[in-house]
Amino acid sequence: MTPAATTFHTPHHVVHRHTTSEPPFVRRALIGVALVFLSLFLFLPLVFVFTQAFAKGIGFYFETLRDPNAWSAIKLTLLAAAIAVPLNCVFGVCAAWAIAKFDFPGKNILLTLIDLPFSVSPVIAGLIYVLVFGAQGWLGLYLNADNPHFPWLQNWLNDHNFKIIFAVPGIVLATIFVTFPFVARELIPLMQAQGRSEEEAARVLGASGWQTFWRVTLPNIKWGLIYGVILCNARAMGEFGAVSVVSGKFAGRRIRFRCTSRRFMTTIISPAHLPWRRCWRFSRSSRSA
């Protein structure tokens, strides 16, 4: 008899207790804990960056930007991002298309390999390019007579005086490596969840491959792609460890110049990265509604 009695009583209690939420004081306490934690770790640093950047007035701020060293560092950072982001974007779309729209053996291994650069330390990311292109590396400029690895390629690089390590191409390569998985990581789960039926329908109705991609796939993945590009770009502009290994870390002064310029850049560029996830989620919820 007792079980029957309890089941009879419980719904009554439950309705009064707001079944799927917590009591107000718990709610307030949790919001309080979250906000205190976030302000210690996120808001204070952000406010601090801004007050520091503008501490000596707006005029001084723009004065620093006119410093040729800072300006050349900013240009270099923008250049590296301008090369790395589109390349990784094309790669991300290709990889997501192959992985989400087709079945083939070894797919999980490929997925793991794409994630690889994410878990490799940026310092090691720089180191691997030094080992390939550095003085004693596989494609080193200074041909070791007793140990040439790829003579024709090394000769060609030597003849054209094409420097990679401690030069711009090395910085671009390190940036590409560090931001390698970002677009692919956003797109693959998204395209896998969307399935293949819409594209297959478009093809059966006579659309060409490109038409299918531009008119069916791209509108579907638009916001995921944008968020991936935003993350990729943020990391490309913000990477420090990998770039300082390949760009000649010994010049401590140069690195410090890069830091100041980046700090100023931060006040303009980093905040621009923030609202995009919100937009994406908004578009997702409006689509499903």
Next chain:
Amino acid sequence: MAKSVSRSKRIRVLPGFKLTLGFTLFYLGLIVLIPLAAVFWKTTTLTWPQFWQTITMPTAMASYRLTFGASFLAALVNVVFGLIVAWVLVRYEFFGKKIVDALVDLPFALPTAVAGITLAALYSKTGWIGQLLEPLGIKAANTQLGIFIALTFIGLPFIVRTVQPILEDLDPELEEAASSLGANRWQVFWRVILPMLTPALLTGFALAFARALGEYGSVIFIAGNIPMKTQITPVIIMGELDMFDYGKATAIAVVMLVVSFVLLLTINVLQWWTNRYNTNNLA
């Protein structure tokens, strides 16, 4: 037989398989696999005793302990607070919620060196937070506490952004069922909600841990890099590179690489588990 025919036809409906997979493999090989192979190739220039001596030298051992310990603690703290942040963002309404939600991405957006300099300045003796900690006898700048703080900053969005979508898609009927069967709110959370969030929490933990292990830019400014005390493993590698000792740098890099491979495999198994969990729930 019939199945394999229909399958091969299915592949032909959509174009571009060879092109996209070919480009993917080519780009992956060129940017990631061949250069990574160089690390393992370089270690062959060391003899086995040399290699062992390098990776077990006292400064390196101290740096492993510090890097792993601080990364583990930071990821653990982030699991607790990241879950609270995700919970508050999904379940409650409060003033400024949208701004808070956008700001969670800040550690992704802020250049790592800027984050490092900022944290170092905030927690120094004269900084905003440092001067409050000073009378309590707590020193953050140039100590292991500082490294922990920097790694916590770096790892937070990984937990929040992994847990948030799962929490949003959670079916309220399960909670209603549990509470209508007499469970109190704490029991519902502990026995119904938390088990469903566990795969996502573990994935977020592993992601934050993996990122923290390799982190360099945001740590070096607050750490002070005192040998045996506040020197993380990437700094040791950097030091060997400064002395052009590529062999030693590579040996320590191999240790870190092996650890990150293992972590990566764990993350992928966890994500596969999460996906299976979700599809089971939907079905």
